[in-house]
Amino acid sequence: MKTTIHKLDDGSDALILPREMLDSLNLQxxxxxxxxxxxxxxxxxxxxxRFERQMKAAREVMD
Known part of the structure; x- marks a missing residue:
């Protein structure tokens, strides 16, 4: 999977991750x-x- 580093208005740079990658990794x-x-x-x-919060939520659902 490829992505590009983008220049932001404030002069900093940003790496934008594709939506399908964010979704598959449960990131937001x-x-x-x-x-x-x-x-x-x-x-x-x-x-x-974040991982610990997800595990806690998963345990609560399983109980």
């Missing part, structure tokens, strides 16, 4: 991602507190 606007640089590229991962 405002969620925080951790960026990890590796020898093979980068890894984007949701910040742990």
């Amino acid at each position: 606007s405002g969620d925080q991602l951790q960026i990890i640089e590796t020898d093979h590229g980068i890894i984007l991962r949701p910040v742990a507190d």
